[in-house]
Amino acid sequence: MDFVKWGLNPWGQNILTHVSWTLFWASLFAGLMFLVAHGSYMLLSAHRKRPETETDRLEAAHANLPARVERHSLMARLFHWVMAAAMFVLLFTAFLPVVGVQIAWVTWHWIAGLVLTGSILFHIVHASFFLDFWSIWVGPKDIPEIKAELLRELGREVPGPKSGKYPLGNRLYHMAIVVAGLSAVLSGVLMMSRVRTPIFTRNPYLFGDVTWGVTYVAHGLAGVGLVGLVIAHVYFAVRPEKWWITKSMLLGWITRRQYLEHHEPERWRVTANPPTSRS
Amino acid sequence: MAVIHDVMPAFELFQPATIGDAVTLLNRYGSDAWIMAGGMDSFDWLKDRIKRPKVVIDLSQVESLRGIKAVENGLEIGAGTTLTAIVRDPQVRDKFGLLAEAAELVASPQIRNQGTVGGNVSQDTRCWYYRAGWSCYRAGGNICYADTPTAINREHAILGADRCVAVNPSDTAPALVALDAQMVIQSAGGIRLVNAEDYFVGPDVDITRMTALAPGELLTAIRIPSTWAGARFYFEKVRDRNVWDFPLLNVASAARFAGGKIDKIRIVINAAAARPLRLHAVEAAVVGKPRNEQTAELAGQIAIEGAQALRYNAYKIPLMRNLVKRAIRGNGSDT
Numbered sequence: 001m002d003f004v005k006w007g008l009n010p011w012g013q014n015i016l017t018h019v020s021w022t023l024f025w026a027s028l029f030a031g032l033m034f035l036v037a038h039g040s041y042m043l044l045s046a047h048r049k050r051p052e053t054e055t056d057r058l059e060a061a062h063a064n065l066p067a068r069v070e071r072h073s074l075m076a077r078l079f080h081w082v083m084a085a086a087m088f089v090l091l092f093t094a095f096l097p098v099v100g101v102q103i104a105w106v107t108w109h110w111i112a113g114l115v116l117t118g119s120i121l122f123h124i125v126h127a128s129f130f131l132d133f134w135s136i137w138v139g140p141k142d143i144p145e146i147k148a149e150l151l152r153e154l155g156r157e158v159p160g161p162k163s164g165k166y167p168l169g170n171r172l173y174h175m176a177i178v179v180a181g182l183s184a185v186l187s188g189v190l191m192m193s194r195v196r197t198p199i200f201t202r203n204p205y206l207f208g209d210v211t212w213g214v215t216y217v218a219h220g221l222a223g224v225g226l227v228g229l230v231i232a233h234v235y236f237a238v239r240p241e242k243w244w245i246t247k248s249m250l251l252g253w254i255t256r257r258q259y260l261e262h263h264e265p266e267r268w269r270v271t272a273n274p275p276t277s278r279s
Numbered sequence: 280m281a282v283i284h285d286v287m288p289a290f291e292l293f294q295p296a297t298i299g300d301a302v303t304l305l306n307r308y309g310s311d312a313w314i315m316a317g318g319m320d321s322f323d324w325l326k327d328r329i330k331r332p333k334v335v336i337d338l339s340q341v342e343s344l345r346g347i348k349a350v351e352n353g354l355e356i357g358a359g360t361t362l363t364a365i366v367r368d369p370q371v372r373d374k375f376g377l378l379a380e381a382a383e384l385v386a387s388p389q390i391r392n393q394g395t396v397g398g399n400v401s402q403d404t405r406c407w408y409y410r411a412g413w414s415c416y417r418a419g420g421n422i423c424y425a426d427t428p429t430a431i432n433r434e435h436a437i438l439g440a441d442r443c444v445a446v447n448p449s450d451t452a453p454a455l456v457a458l459d460a461q462m463v464i465q466s467a468g469g470i471r472l473v474n475a476e477d478y479f480v481g482p483d484v485d486i487t488r489m490t491a492l493a494p495g496e497l498l499t500a501i502r503i504p505s506t507w508a509g510a511r512f513y514f515e516k517v518r519d520r521n522v523w524d525f526p527l528l529n530v531a532s533a534a535r536f537a538g539g540k541i542d543k544i545r546i547v548i549n550a551a552a553a554r555p556l557r558l559h560a561v562e563a564a565v566v567g568k569p570r571n572e573q574t575a576e577l578a579g580q581i582a583i584e585g586a587q588a589l590r591y592n593a594y595k596i597p598l599m600r601n602l603v604k605r606a607i608r609g610n611g612s613d614t
Contacts, residue, residue, distance in 0.1 A: 008413060010411075017414050018421065097485070103484065194421070195442055
């Protein structure tokens with residue numbers, strides 16, 4: 001099975017041209033298999049949630065917290081949904097022709113690519129200066145949490161830390177999407193110099209054949225990778241036990257109880273309501 | 280690159296006797312199969328060793344693919360009918376002179392004797408960068424060698440370019456689009472009809488194919504409705520060598536007049552893009568107008584809107600404008 005496609009340039013040299021579309025089918029298959037595997041696991045496993053009594057106790061102890069805790073600002077939600085729309089347009093325009101649907105896809109593809117690029121640039125600035133930048137990343141400090149989460153998934157009752165603002169799965173997914181998304185965007189912007197757009201003057205000689213080949217392969221690998229990642233993301237977004245997160249991406253807030261059940265107040269600090277004048 | 284023109288690489292040859300057998304073979308071998316009708320395009324590809332099919336399906340023994348017959352509401356031409364047979368057929372000459380004229384301007388008498396109408400409309404582009412076997416977009420690669428600053432692109436596209444700038448070289452294709460023909464396509468799944476206008480595919484939709492024919496499908500016939508029978512036709516082909524050559528541009532039109540004005544018209548230009556372009560904006564602009572110099576001038580200007588020249592083919596823009604003008608006003612020799 002070929003993973004990449006090779007061609008011949010005018011100098012008789014073998015050059016990389018594209019990824020093999022076999023990888024698209026592999027990514028689609030892997031994404032769907034992941035759904036089956038995870039769905040089965042969730043049905044059959046003994047994963048542990050925080051006991052209700054513990055959440056009751058926490059809620060009693062944190063009664064001064066607001067009833068609705070803001071999880072995503074309006075700007076963050078706008079970014080997310082604009083990016084999601086652009087990503088779906090990109091994936092459908094890229095892969096519908098591969099599965100035999102003949103459409104004029106290139107213009108839609110690069111326009112959606114520019115929307116995605118713009119939204120990512122906005123997100124980088126927004127997250128760097130207006131959000132808790134480090135809350136989404138995973139690092140050595142998270143090892144105790146990773147260990148505790150793994151043990152809970154295996155059915156053990158462990159006292160280890162809960163998540164900060166973002167669950168562990170969120171943060172791991174974010175890392176994967178950063179790698180795949182940035183690879184697709186960077187290679188895609190370069191590839192735009194080969195198509196006619198009102199934005200760039202065409203320059204097919206921007207790179208040599210070998211560099212172009214690597215660029216196209218990087219774009220293809222990122223693209224097929226995003227197929228699997230997006231399948232997984234949509235799957236988790238519609239799972240019943242994750243619906244509270246999806247809802248927060250629509251409405252912007254979660255309830256106090258959800259905050260206390262799923263998060264570690266020490267790692268994601270929420271400002272308490274000021275005491276009333278009578279107290 | 281060393282090109283050996285005298286021998287072809289080995290392939291398995293099938294010579295089915297019926298359309299059913301041909302379709303069965305196509306279904307069995309899919310994209311590994313190469314369909315050969317008259318062989319006028321096929322042998323170039325095979326001898327140059329650019330295309331290396333595992334299987335060649337030679338249609339020359341399929342008698343039912345040949346012939347022209349009157350059917351309800353028009354004519355049906357078998358895809359294996361030679362261009363000479365079309366030129367000589369009295370029904371075609373009488374009712375659809377546009378097609379006869381277009382077919383008569385294809386290549387040379389020898390080629391017309393051997394070449395088929397199905398092959399003529401389904402032939403691949405003549406872009407020499409593509410036919411040299413390099414990995415251009417059309418060959419599955421990631422560059423158009425004809426659309427680079429130093430490319431020799433005198434014959435290439437001025438309209439409809441999307442990464443690839445190759446053009447469709449067929450003479451009969453624009454005539455069939457102007458006549459509102461339908462292509463009969465057969466596969467293991469049955470028969471489907473595709474309007475001639477939709478049979479041809481641009482690079483924006485599929486950069487590696489020029490027609491809607493998918494692997495496993497066979498063009499078996501072309502149906503021409505009587506809608507335009509006996510209309511006023513115009514066909515003109517401009518080429519480098521009048522003895523025989525592919526078109527630099529060609530234009531085909533079918534029109535009906537009422538009260539000295541253009542009542543209905545279909546006008547199509549080819550070799551300007553990767554597919555024959557029906558000039559809808561021109562048609563809409565000239566209907567209801569008298570057939571005169573002013574209308575022709577208007578049509579010519581509208582036709583070239585959006586045209587974009589490459590390094591060496593800027594001449595095609597005024598050429599296209601003038602061909603459309605001539606098609607509208609006629610030159611006294613239109614059929």
